[in-house]
Amino acid sequence: MKQTPDDLAIFGGDPAFREKLHVGRPNIGDRQRLLTRINDLLDRKWLTNNGPYVRELEQRLAAMIGVRHCIATGNGTVALEIAGRALGLKGEVIVPAMTFIATAHALQWQGITPVFCDIDPTSHNIDPARIERLITPRTTGIVGVHVWGRPCDVEALAKIAQRQNLKLLYDAAHAFACSYKGRMIGNFGDAEVFSFHATKFFNTLEGGAVVTNNDELASKVRLMRNFGFADYDDVVSVGTNGKMNEVSAAMGLTSLESLDRFIAINYRNYKQYRQELEGIPGVQLVTYDEAERCNYQHIILEVNPTTAGLSRDRLKDILWAENVLARRYFYPGCHRMEPYRSDMAGAEPGLPETERLATQLLSLPTGTAIGSNQIRQICQIIRLAIAYSQSAERQRMFAGCIQPTPLPDQKSS
Numbered sequence: 001m002k003q004t005p006d007d008l009a010i011f012g013g014d015p016a017f018r019e020k021l022h023v024g025r026p027n028i029g030d031r032q033r034l035l036t037r038i039n040d041l042l043d044r045k046w047l048t049n050n051g052p053y054v055r056e057l058e059q060r061l062a063a064m065i066g067v068r069h070c071i072a073t074g075n076g077t078v079a080l081e082i083a084g085r086a087l088g089l090k091g092e093v094i095v096p097a098m099t100f101i102a103t104a105h106a107l108q109w110q111g112i113t114p115v116f117c118d119i120d121p122t123s124h125n126i127d128p129a130r131i132e133r134l135i136t137p138r139t140t141g142i143v144g145v146h147v148w149g150r151p152c153d154v155e156a157l158a159k160i161a162q163r164q165n166l167k168l169l170y171d172a173a174h175a176f177a178c179s180y181k182g183r184m185i186g187n188f189g190d191a192e193v194f195s196f197h198a199t200k201f202f203n204t205l206e207g208g209a210v211v212t213n214n215d216e217l218a219s220k221v222r223l224m225r226n227f228g229f230a231d232y233d234d235v236v237s238v239g240t241n242g243k244m245n246e247v248s249a250a251m252g253l254t255s256l257e258s259l260d261r262f263i264a265i266n267y268r269n270y271k272q273y274r275q276e277l278e279g280i281p282g283v284q285l286v287t288y289d290e291a292e293r294c295n296y297q298h299i300i301l302e303v304n305p306t307t308a309g310l311s312r313d314r315l316k317d318i319l320w321a322e323n324v325l326a327r328r329y330f331y332p333g334c335h336r337m338e339p340y341r342s343d344m345a346g347a348e349p350g351l352p353e354t355e356r357l358a359t360q361l362l363s364l365p366t367g368t369a370i371g372s373n374q375i376r377q378i379c380q381i382i383r384l385a386i387a388y389s390q391s392a393e394r395q396r397m398f399a400g401c402i403q404p405t406p407l408p409d410q411k412s413s
């Protein structure tokens with residue numbers, strides 16, 4: 001355990017960890033159960049195309065969420081594309097910029113313009129109070145994102161969508177197994193979309209799903225997921241290949257059996273981070289409403305540079321030197337990435353809260369790959385870094401000893 005700032009790797013100490021600690025290390029359920037299922041599907045020689053495991057997974061997910069339809073897909077991005085298309089989104093759609101780039105790309109990919117809306121500084125979700133001023137005659141919908149798994153203001157968004165006759169889609173990539181006022185995420189808006197990417201606490205290797213209580217919409221989504229095929233040789237709509245394969249579904253069924261354990265570990269980690277970081281000036285953990293169901297899969301630190309005496313980016317560099325690969329989610333914000341950055345042609349984005357939080361949030365490792373001892377050490381590094389940055393010697397830290405570290409070859413979702 002590091003005792004003084006001089007022990008920090010950035011000042012020449014040994015890194016706290018020999019192996020790199022990643023954000024989003026996959027949770028893996030019972031390996032034997034998975035291998036048994038994979039053997040079964042190989043014996044069955046039914047590898048994809050709405051196989052028995054995909055159908056079983058869809059039924060289990062729908063039952064768990066309490067939703068009429070669950071349509072499993074190859075990933076969350078294609079689920080967003082299909083759901084948006086099935087809803088008839090076109091022209092302009094209002095989305096937050098504080099999200100993973102897939103939310104915006106899923107629209108742009110289909111010739112729909114994402115119109116970026118600012119977020120509520122407390123919830124980090126799209127701010128309903130700022131939506132209506134962005135509506136034009138071309139607006140057809142709103143995509144809300146339940147960032148970090150914390151639900152959007154679903155009541156306010158439903159009112160706006162109804163008043164303005166807009167479709168309402170949720171990107172619930174972070175919010176699988178979460179609830180709002182006791183109702184599971186998946187039941188809100190016209191449809192909701194999950195991602196089961198390997199970095200999510202519940203994964204199907206790659207995967208996703210569209211869930212909805214709308215029968216007609218569900219039929220459209222099913223057709224579109226499979227090239228528009230209604231039957232052999234009978235294509236009735238435009239479609240794509242959005243199917244989930246059987247190995248992914250086998251992984252999903254196996255992960256589901258460990259879901260409670262994954263959540264319990266995430267919760268334990270979250271409680272420990274909260275406890276250990278309490279009282280450290282300038283850092284605040286994003287908290288969850290424990291009265292709701294919650295997956296606790298994101299440990300998000302908000303760094304106030306004035307109070308902490310160092311910036312989020314400095315803290316990130318200090319952690320990286322210790323092999324703690326904390327991530328800057330969602331930096332710099334979708335609006336500052338291509339093609340959206342160029343489309344703005346230098347105009348002021350008008351997203352002050354997004355801009356501020358994009359420079360202040362840091363995602364820390366959690367999940368089954370992290371133990372209590374590691375969390376204690378990570379928090380001690382943060383404590384030492386901030387104590388040092390507030391000390392008389394802080395000039396040394398700001399005098400350029402800290403070299404920016406390159407990003408790993410890892411996605412940012």
Ligand SMILES: Cc1ncc(COP(=O)(O)O)c(C=O)c1O
Nearest residue numbers: 075076077100102173195197413
């Ligand atoms: C908010 C958000 N939306 C969409 C996606 C896209 O999901 P996928 O990677 O399964 O395509 C992700 C994660 O990857 C995400 O975090």
